[in-house]
Every structure is written in structure tokens, then in C-alpha cells.
Amino acid sequence: MISQKMKTLVSNNSTIRAMFEEGKKLSKIYGEENVFDYSIGNPNVEPPENIKSIINEILNEEVPNLVHGYMNNSGYEDVRAEISSFVNKKHSLNLSKDNIIMTCGAAGGLNITLKTLLNPDDEVITFAPFFGEYKNYVENFDGKLIIVPADTSTFEPNLDVLREKITSKTKAIIINTPNNPTGVIYSEQAIKDLSSLLNEKQKELNTSIYLISDEPYREIVYDDATVPCILKYYSNSFIGYSYSKSLSLPGERIGYVVINKDMEDFNDVISSLNVANRILGFVNAPSLFQRVVAKCLDAEVDVNIYKKNRDLLYNHLVELGFTCHKPQGAFYLFPKAPIEDDKKFCEDAKKFNLLLVPGSAFGCPGYVRISYCISYEKIENSLPAFDKLAKLYSLRHCKINN
Amino acid sequence: MISQKMKTLVSNNSTIRAMFEEGKKLSKIYGEENVFDYSIGNPNVEPPENIKSIINEILNEEVPNLVHGYMNNSGYEDVRAEISSFVNKKHSLNLSKDNIIMTCGAAGGLNITLKTLLNPDDEVITFAPFFGEYKNYVENFDGKLIIVPADTSTFEPNLDVLREKITSKTKAIIINTPNNPTGVIYSEQAIKDLSSLLNEKQKELNTSIYLISDEPYREIVYDDATVPCILKYYSNSFIGYSYSKSLSLPGERIGYVVINKDMEDFNDVISSLNVANRILGFVNAPSLFQRVVAKCLDAEVDVNIYKKNRDLLYNHLVELGFTCHKPQGAFYLFPKAPIEDDKKFCEDAKKFNLLLVPGSAFGCPGYVRISYCISYEKIENSLPAFDKLAKLYSLRHCKINN
Numbered sequence: 001m002i003s004q005k006m007k008t009l010v011s012n013n014s015t016i017r018a019m020f021e022e023g024k025k026l027s028k029i030y031g032e033e034n035v036f037d038y039s040i041g042n043p044n045v046e047p048p049e050n051i052k053s054i055i056n057e058i059l060n061e062e063v064p065n066l067v068h069g070y071m072n073n074s075g076y077e078d079v080r081a082e083i084s085s086f087v088n089k090k091h092s093l094n095l096s097k098d099n100i101i102m103t104c105g106a107a108g109g110l111n112i113t114l115k116t117l118l119n120p121d122d123e124v125i126t127f128a129p130f131f132g133e134y135k136n137y138v139e140n141f142d143g144k145l146i147i148v149p150a151d152t153s154t155f156e157p158n159l160d161v162l163r164e165k166i167t168s169k170t171k172a173i174i175i176n177t178p179n180n181p182t183g184v185i186y187s188e189q190a191i192k193d194l195s196s197l198l199n200e201k202q203k204e205l206n207t208s209i210y211l212i213s214d215e216p217y218r219e220i221v222y223d224d225a226t227v228p229c230i231l232k233y234y235s236n237s238f239i240g241y242s243y244s245k246s247l248s249l250p251g252e253r254i255g256y257v258v259i260n261k262d263m264e265d266f267n268d269v270i271s272s273l274n275v276a277n278r279i280l281g282f283v284n285a286p287s288l289f290q291r292v293v294a295k296c297l298d299a300e301v302d303v304n305i306y307k308k309n310r311d312l313l314y315n316h317l318v319e320l321g322f323t324c325h326k327p328q329g330a331f332y333l334f335p336k337a338p339i340e341d342d343k344k345f346c347e348d349a350k351k352f353n354l355l356l357v358p359g360s361a362f363g364c365p366g367y368v369r370i371s372y373c374i375s376y377e378k379i380e381n382s383l384p385a386f387d388k389l390a391k392l393y394s395l396r397h398c399k400i401n402n
Numbered sequence: 403m404i405s406q407k408m409k410t411l412v413s414n415n416s417t418i419r420a421m422f423e424e425g426k427k428l429s430k431i432y433g434e435e436n437v438f439d440y441s442i443g444n445p446n447v448e449p450p451e452n453i454k455s456i457i458n459e460i461l462n463e464e465v466p467n468l469v470h471g472y473m474n475n476s477g478y479e480d481v482r483a484e485i486s487s488f489v490n491k492k493h494s495l496n497l498s499k500d501n502i503i504m505t506c507g508a509a510g511g512l513n514i515t516l517k518t519l520l521n522p523d524d525e526v527i528t529f530a531p532f533f534g535e536y537k538n539y540v541e542n543f544d545g546k547l548i549i550v551p552a553d554t555s556t557f558e559p560n561l562d563v564l565r566e567k568i569t570s571k572t573k574a575i576i577i578n579t580p581n582n583p584t585g586v587i588y589s590e591q592a593i594k595d596l597s598s599l600l601n602e603k604q605k606e607l608n609t610s611i612y613l614i615s616d617e618p619y620r621e622i623v624y625d626d627a628t629v630p631c632i633l634k635y636y637s638n639s640f641i642g643y644s645y646s647k648s649l650s651l652p653g654e655r656i657g658y659v660v661i662n663k664d665m666e667d668f669n670d671v672i673s674s675l676n677v678a679n680r681i682l683g684f685v686n687a688p689s690l691f692q693r694v695v696a697k698c699l700d701a702e703v704d705v706n707i708y709k710k711n712r713d714l715l716y717n718h719l720v721e722l723g724f725t726c727h728k729p730q731g732a733f734y735l736f737p738k739a740p741i742e743d744d745k746k747f748c749e750d751a752k753k754f755n756l757l758l759v760p761g762s763a764f765g766c767p768g769y770v771r772i773s774y775c776i777s778y779e780k781i782e783n784s785l786p787a788f789d790k791l792a793k794l795y796s797l798r799h800c801k802i803n804n
Contacts, residue, residue, distance in 0.1 A: 001610040001667045003521045003543075006674040013677050042472045051470075052461045059454045068453075068651045070444045104506060104655070104684060111683035119405045136681035141405075142544075208403045249470045251689025253506070253655075265403045272408040275415050279538035281513035282506060286688040287653025 009136065023355050030353055036382035038370045039355040041180065041331070043248040045306065045373070048299040051247070051292065058291050067291060073274045073284050075102025075256070079294040083256060086297040091229040099261055101273050102285035104253040106216045106242035110137050112276035113212055113238050113257060114172070116269060118143040122171040127157045128363035129334065131180050131214070143171070150364045155184040155325055155334070159193055166201045172210040173198065177227060178217040181362045181369035182334040183310075183327020185221065188228040195234040202236075208264055211237040216255070217330040219246035219300050222307045225328040235262040243293050245331075248301050254289040306331045309372040313379055320386060321395030331373040334359065338393040340366055348392060352385035411538065425757050432755055438784035440772045441757040443582065443733070445650040447708065447775070450701040453649070453694065460693050470689055475676045477504025477658070477687055481696040485658060488699040493631040501663055503675050504687035506655040508618045508644035512539050514678035515640050515659060516574070518671060519612055520545040524573040529559045530765035531736065533582050533616070545573070552766045557586040557727055557736070561595055568603045574612040575600065579629060580619040583764050583771035584736040585712075585729020587623065590630040597636040604638075610666055613639040618657070619732040621648035621702050624709045627730040637664040645695050647733075650703050656691040708733045711774040715781055722788060723797030733775040736761065740795040744768055750794060754787035 002010065019039065026035045058067060074080065080097035088095055103109035114124070120142035126134050128150040138145040146165050151158040157175065175194070177186040186194075198209050213230045218241065221227060230237045242255035263269055277284065284290075310327060317324055317335055324335035337345040342358040342365050349356050349368075359367030372379060404412065421441065428437045460469060476482065482499035490497055505511035516526070522544035528536050530552040540547040548567050553560040559577065577596075579588040588596075600611050615632045620643065623629060632639045644657035665671055679686065686692075712729060719726055719737055726737035739747040744760040744767050751758050751770075761769030774781060 002518050002670050002674045003524075005521075006518055006677065007670075009677050009681065010670060010673045013673060040472075044467065047466050047470055051466070055457065055461065059457065064449045064453070065446065065650065068449055068653050070442075070652045107683035107685050109683075116404050116408055119407075122405075133681060137683070140682060248467065250472045251470050251686060253685060253688050268404050268409075268412060271412045271415060272404045275408065275411050279411065279535060279542060280682060281509035281511075281539070282684070283509050283655060284653060286655050286691070288690075289688070 005139070019355070022350070026350070026353055033381070035353045035355070036378060036385060037355045037374070038372065039357050041371050041373060043245055043250060043301070043331070043373050044375060045248055045301045047248040048296060048301065050296065050299065054292055054295045055288070058288065058295070062291070068287055071284060071287065073277045074270075075100070075285055076287075076290050076294075079290045080256075082294045082297065087258065091232070093229070093231060095258065095261060098270065099259050101257045101259070101270070101277065102290050103240075103255050103257055103277065104282045104285055105244055105250070105255045106214055106240040107133065107137075108253065108277075108282050108285070109240035109242070109255055109257040110134075110174075110212065110214060111140060111280060112273050112282070113240065114138060114141050114143065115276040115280060116272040117171050117210055119171075121169065123167065123169040124172045124174060125162060125165055125170060126174040127162070129155070129179070129181050129359060129367070130174070130363055131176055132361055134174055146170075147363050152336075152364070152367075155179065155182040156186055156190045157194055159190075159197055162194075163197060163201075166205070166209070168205050168207055170201075170207070170209055172212055174212045174214060176214040178221060178327075178329025180217065180330055181332045181357075181359070182325060183330045183332050184325060185225050185227050185328045191228045191230055191233050195230075198234060198236075208236055212240060213237065214240045216240075216242040216245050220303055220306060220331060221329040222303070222310065223328060227329070231258065231260050235260055236264060246300055247293065247296065249289070252286060252289045254285055254293055256285070305376070306373065309374070309376055309379055312376065313370065313372050316383055316386060320390040322390070331371060333370040333372060334367050335370070337366055337368050338395060342366055342368055349389055352388050354382065354385050354389060407541070421757070424752070428752070428755055435783070437755045437757070438780065438787060439757045439776070440774065441759050443773050443775060445647055445652060445703070445733070445775050446777060447650055447703045449650040450698060450703065452698065452701065456694055456697045457690070460690065460697070464693070469693060473686060473689065475679045475686055476672075477502070478689075478692050478696075481692045482658075484696045484699065489660065493634070495631070495633060497660065497663060500672065501661050503659045503661070503672070503679065504692050505642075505657050505659055505679065506684045506687055507646055507652070507657045508616055508642040509535065509539075510655065510679075510684050510687070511642035511644070511657055511659040512536075512576075512614065512616060513542060513682060514675050514684070515614055515642065516540060516543050516545065517678040517682060518674040519573050521573075523571065525569065525571040526574045526576060527564060527567055527572060528576040529564075531557070531581070531583050531761060531769070532576070532765055533578055534763055534765075536576055548572075549765050554738075554766070554769075557581065557584040558588055558592045559596055561592075561599055564596075565599060565603075568607070568611070570607050570609055572603075572609070572611055574614055576614045576616060577632075578616040580623060580729075580731025582619065582732055583734045583759075583761070584727060585732045585734050586727060587627050587629050587730045593630045593632055593635050597632075600636060600638075610638055614642060615639065616642045618642075618644040618647050622705055622708060622733060623731040624705070624712065625730060629731070633660065633662050637662055638666060648702055649695070649698065651691070654688060654691045656687055656695055658687070707778070708775065711776070711778055711781055714778065715772065715774050718785055718788060722792040724792070733773060735772040735774060736769050737772065739768055739770050740797060742768055744770055751791055754790050756784065756787050756791060
């Protein structure tokens, strides 16, 4: 008796759940310490230590009805002002509180943005590999997700194919940088070229095409890499941000949307994001944590922990003969499976208690995602399992043969 | 460039915002203490005092990555188990954690429930006067809200008209008890009769009709009134609950949905609510506050504060000659306007710095909503303004004439 749309989604979901259940089953049989779950993007690094004292400070200094009460659907004005100043300083911009809407994480932000933009049958284009939820978010509002296949040589956006896919139905482009699942940061040149192409197409088609950059991993970067800020390159642009990863607070559902100050119909867009926040049932981003993040704008989790994980696992996999792009951000590796059938490869990995996610789930078959936001020790302990997996496929330099 | 649907909503929203802005303007001219804002349902009673120590207890005793981390989309299992035990004790039921899904307030709960149930053009019926957001929630999923006009003699659901309105397209009924805006608690007899009618219609039409009870005011009741629990009377029933009012935490977005254990297709419904929580962008109810509410299940705000407000204002209005049903719950009065045009009456009230909401906003023209969740002192100070308003309409017993 559930809706047709949900029936399909529920049956797809069962596959994911089956995987999760199987992980639990393996843990029961072999012991949790012998199962290597690389399937989930749940940050293992602790939130900044001072989060606790910041929460206490707020509870002690502020009036309970204000801390836990309703505010404007966009969020507390002082919080939005502080975040805009912070973003201004970081990127030499000139935003005000009006450019910031507090949201229930990036997922909430993307949903209110798509609700604002999409008429039924509008098209939204994204680049494989992509976070699978984009399809659901777009279809929530009766839009259609169009996928540009991966350029597996660089994992940068394939603009030649994008050019072909843009039509008068194209309402938005979603990018995700640093990228889940590849860890690639789109280069400044790629962002510039993308922006030129979109500007050209807006003129040619006489439509508005919005660029939405989903950036929950913006702060998780290595080797002094920088993430270009799209607001500087393209007017009709949004950023969806989340503190889930940068502060390790994914359960608290706290983030924001930045709206480019040069956006067309700016006021309508702001009003609509507000109304969407309200009527989709978010009402507002959780109030205490709005105040918390405003007090730790400079705080970050210890990214070096993820970097050490990346280096250990990346080096080992490459040594084993896996082909893998070295990620500059996020906490994922996306190596090529040694066979075409990535699902089969994941099944084989499971024989050694390694839980990986097939690239097909991200629109990029033939690859697998390895989520390394687990403890260093666990990664160390998993290396022999990767050795065995490599041996199964007779990869070169296979350590186990030494 | 925003979507057609949102264009309409944004222009409607401007009316509400205009009202809000006008309130601020009046405050600037006459001073905040001389403006009596009875328009907003933002609880003024403080959250239970121990909320602060409970938060501290959680932060001190539990692992940060668990307190602030991801969990199942339904919420923490232990929290759901504790809530189900609590509900069982209160209503002599036999629920388990599987009957509870933690949500971002009641608004989030209603949205995931409607997403689960509605195919395009499905109809959802509600009884005037009703909370205006229901229309938006239903239309989020391309459903149509059908309104049963108010029975203004009792403000109980008009079942004769409901009978006529139910068709094969009817997917759900939404009730709200204690009611916003009337403060009426639907009687046990009304719930029984409603349930019989729905059971009869399910058989007759060979369809499933779901009953959704929106109960954010369940704990805000006076004079030992009790709110019947629909789970006992009708199998295909949901309760949408929120801690926004019972613990004065509206900004924290914390509540839950209860799913009747005898519901048809129970497992599909649960899976769908889970997926809907995820893909609408809630992902999960805010994590820290899930743990907070589990530790204060017995706590309640001091309802006597609201009761004192109700008595003061209700008695005064009746004495002035207003016709008003004495509310048994929530924190609203819903008197009849002395003229048909409730909007005109609210405009006149504004002349005395009284901000009221026209009943038209709740599908019940000719009435006005007075939200008395403000301080007792403020209500006392506003009484002369009500006197003048009554005088303007030459109501009997008008104190100002004494």
C-alpha cells in the first residue's frame, strides 16, 4: 500500500541493507576485529575536543528558550552573519548573512535547493562517479538525473560530453568536490571551463542553468591542496556545505547553503529556500548546533589521521598492482577492479572479510570504493586480506609471493 | 526562475511575512512592551531545568563519535526502545522499537509519512480548522488536500461530511488533537466513530485509508483532560509526535512517528519511512537530542503556566461578550469574530496593537486564533486593548463602559 515511487526505492534499499546485514553476520562468525568494513562514510576521527565546552558555554550563557527555540526558517541571523564573514575571509568574497541559509546538513541543503529550482521533467546533470543519493534528491521533485560518464583518466568532469547533454530542459548541474567516491578535487581550470560552458549555454538556449556544488568534504584535503570556490567563477551558483565531516558531527544534521550574491532572481530564490526549508518539514536547522558551529568556525578535525590512513592503504594497494588515482581529499580510495565486473570483485573481497562498495553504485562500473575513515590499526590488520585478494587475481608485485 | 509550485508558495508566504514585519514595525513605533503579539505558536515556557544536566551527562559519559555520529535512519535503537516502553506504559500498548521512527519534529514525521503513502493525485482529507501546513505537506508529494468544513458548534470532526468526501482516491485522513487552532481535544466517541467510518469505507471501497494523528500538543492539556490514543481504535494509523511543545524544544527538531503494529504491509511501511527519512535529506533525527529526550521521557514543561494564561484570557474575552469554546489543550483560543470578515477584524485589532491570526488561515473564516504562549504579565497588559476592541464592536458587558 506504499506509493509506487517508494516501492522501487524500498526494493533498491534492501540491497544496501542486505550488505550491511551481511557485514554484521560476518562479524558474528569471525569476530568484529577480523572483519574490515570499508563500506561506510561515517567519520571515525573525533569531533574537536572543545565541542563539549562550547556546548556548555552556550547552555550557561544563553536563555534556554532562545537556544532551543524557533527562529527564522533561514536560521539565526547572528550565526549566518558569522558564517558569511568566515567564508568571506577564506575566499576573499563579499557575502552577507542573506547569502547563507542554515540547513539540516548538505542533504537538507540540496533538497531545498532542488525543490526551489525544479519543475516536473526538468533535467539535472551530474558527472560519474557520483553520490547515488543525487538521483533520489532530483526525483523527489519529479526531475530527471542525467549522468555524464566518468573520464576515468583524471576523474575530472567530462565537459565534451556535458556539452552534448545540455538542452533547454537542463535546470542544474551538480558537482561534488572533493569527490565521493574518487577523492579528486576538481581543478581550477576544470571549474573555469565548466563555468564558461554553462555561461555559453545559458546564452545560446536563453535559459538559466544553476551550478550546485556539494562540498561536505571541503575541509578534508591533503598535501596543501586547495578547493576552488565556484562562487568566483559562476553567478548562478550554490554551495551545499555540511559540518558532518569537517567537525565529525554527521548525526547532528548541521550545514548551510551559500547563494551567490550575483544570482538571477536572488530574492525569489532566498524566499523559496526559506519556504522549502519550512514545508519539507525541516522548519529550521537544529538550533543548538547552529550556535555551536558559529563558535567553532576555525575548528577542524585532525585531517592528518585520514592522511596517514590514505597513505598506508594507497601505497599498499599500488604496490600490490592495483591501479588507483591518488586522492587529494575526502576519505575514499577508488581503485580499478582487476576485472570488469565490480560486483563480482566485491563478492570475492568479502571472502577475505573485506567489505567494499562496487563502483556501479556511483555510476562507474569496473571500480570499487574503499572508505578509509576507520582506525589506522584496523587498516594495518586488513593489509594481509588485500594481499590475498590481489593473489586471487594474480596481480604483479603481489607481496604474498615474496 | 524558481519553480512554478514555489512561485505560488513564495507569494503566499509574503503575506505572512508582511504580518511579521508589521509587528516589528509596530514594536519600533510603540515600544515592544506595548505590542501584544498573539500570532506565533512559539512556546514561552522554559524547557525542563534538568535538560542542561542531561546534556552534560550524555557528553561526559558517551563516546563523541557515537553521540554525534550517524546511526540507522530510524534513529538509535536504544532510544526507540525506551520511547516504545514509555508509550506502552502510558497507553497500555504492546509496541517495540520497530514501531518508533525518530524524526525531525512532527513536521518531518508527517512529510516522511505522506511520502510513504501518496501517489500523484491521491487525496488526503482533514477537518477545518486545520494547521495550514498540511496543504503544503500533501502537495509536496503531488497529493490533494480535501477539507471538511468546521463544525463550529463543537469543533469536533464532522463525520457526516467526511462520509461524503471519502472516495477511492482517499489515501489518508489527518487529524490534529489537541487541535491547533481551537484547543479542542477530540473525544473518545469521535475517535471511535471516525474509526468505524474508516473501517466501513475501507471495506466498501476495497482500499486502504490511513489515519494520521498529528499530536505535538498531546502533553499540553488542562483540567485532567485525556487525549484518546488512536492506535487502540484503528489499525492503519500513525501518530506524529514532537517534543517541540512538551519540552519547549521547537528549534531542536526532535520528534517521532509511531506506526500501529497492526498496520497492513507493516514492513514495507517501516522500510519506506526509513528511506524517506534518508532521501528527503533528514537522514536521521538530530543525534544528541535523540539521546536527550530518551533521558527525560517523564519530564514535562509546567503546563500550569499555560493554564493560568488560558483562564485569564478566556474569562476576560467571555466577559467582554466574545463567543469562545473553552480549550482543553494546546495554547490557543479560537473566538468568533464579531463580524463575518475575520481579516477586517484582525486589521481592527492591530489598531490596538493586538496581533491575531484570521481563522481563514486555518480554513475557518469568521474566527481568529489567539496564541497565548506569551507571558502572563503581557496578557494582563493587553486586556485594556481587548476592552477597546470590544468597545469598537459594541460587545455586551464591555468593561470599558462600566
